[in-house]
Amino acid sequence: MNTTEDGISTPIRGAERLSCTLDELVERARSLATAGTRRILGITGAPGAGKSTVARAIAEALDGQAAQVGMDAFHLANQVLASHGSRDRKGAPYTFDPWGYANLLKRLKSNRDPIVYAPVFDRRLEESIGSAIPVAREVPLVITEGNYLLLDAEGWRESKEQIDEVWYLDVGDDERQLRLVRRHTAFGKPPEEAEAWALGSDQCNAEIVDATRIRADLIIDLVPSPQPERLQTE
Template identity: 40%
Template sequence: MAQERDDRPQIDIAPLVAAAQGLLARPGRQVLAIAGPPGSGKSRLAQRLAAQLDDPPGRVAILPMDGFHYDDAVLHQMGRRPWKGAPDTFDLGGLGAMLARLRDPAEGAVAVPVFDRDLEISRGSARIIGPEARLIVIEGNYLLLDRPGWDRLRAGFDLTAMIEVPEDELHRRLLRRWQRHGLDEAEIAFKLQENDLPNGRVVAHESRPADLVLRF
C-alpha cells in the first residue's frame, strides 16, 4: 500500500502540551482522553503529543480505542459488519475494564489491543504499557459520548480534549482513506454516507463538553 501523504493542516497543540505537562507534574498515573470524529486526526495528534513528552522513553503511552473493535466474525453475527465503527460495534466493557487495570498500580505491565487498519482487525495484546508510564493518552471517537455505558468512561479521565473539524474536510480525508484501501465508488459512498459521516455527527452532537477544544 502506498504511503499516505499527510497534507492536512497541523493543529496548534501547544495548549494540549501544556495541559499534559500539568498532568505529568501530578503524583501517580494520569489519563488524557482525546476524542473526535472519524478522520479528525486523533491518532496523529496522540503521536505528536507523545513524541514531545516521552522523555525518558516510556513515560507516555498511547491507548487507541480502535483496539476494542468487535471482530468481524462477531459483527457478522450481529448483522452490523457494514456499520463497523458505530458505537455499538465496540467492546465497551472491555475498554472500561482496561482503563481500570491501567489505573491499578498493582497490575504492573499491561498488554493492550491495537487495531490494524490495513487488515481491519484488532490484534490482542499487541502493545505493552509498562509501569513506568506516567501519562496514558487514550484516543477514540466516542470517549466523551453521552450515552448509557459510554458516559461512565468519563470518570476515568483526568483531562479531556475534543478535535473539531468541518464535515466537508472530514469528507475529503475519509474519501482519500478509502481510496487508498482500494474500495470502489459504491463501497466508498456507503462508507461515507451510511457510516463515517453519520458517526461523526454523533460525536459532534452527542459528546459531553471537553476540557480543551482543538480546531482546524
C-alpha cells in the same frame, strides 16, 4: 439544563474552546505527565478529526512519558458483526465492546500491575490484535483516543469515569470527509466505495459524536504552527 434549589432551570455551561498549535497541545499534555501519578488523557472528535495523529504526535514528543492506547481496539470482530448483521455499520457505538474498554482503562488508571499490554486495531486487517501495546507502571500519562469517549450510554460512561481530561478536536466537515476518503482509499477501498462509506456510515457516526462535544473539557481548533521567518540575505 441544570436546576437550582428554587427550581429555576439554567443552561449547562459549554466546554471551553481553544485555538492552539500542536506544540501547545504537547506542552498542555506534558503538564499532566507528573511522575508518580498515573493520569489518562482522552482525545475525541468525529471520524477523520485527526485523533490518532494528534495522540501519536503527543506521545512521541513526550518521549517515554506517555503511551497511546486506542478505543478502536475494542471493535467487535468482523465475524461477530456479520453474525449480528451489522458489518456495514462497523464503527457505530453498538459495534464495540465498551465494557472491555472501560476495564482496560481501570487497570491503566489503578496502575497496580508492573506492565499492562493493551490491544491495537490494525486498519489493514480491519481487526484488533491483543497484547500489542506495553504500558509500564513508570509511564505517567496514558493517551486514549476514539469517537465515543463522551457518549452518555451504558459502558461508555464507565470508560469516561477513568479519564482525567477529554479534548474534543473540531474539524470542518469538508476537510474531515476528505481525510476519510483518502484513508479508506489508502487501506484498499475503491474510490467510490471509500466516498460512500465516508458520507454514509462515517457521517452517521460523526453526528452522534458531535452531540457529545458539550461534555468535553476542551474543544480544540488545531491551527498550524507559525513558520519561522526567513533569514534576510543581502
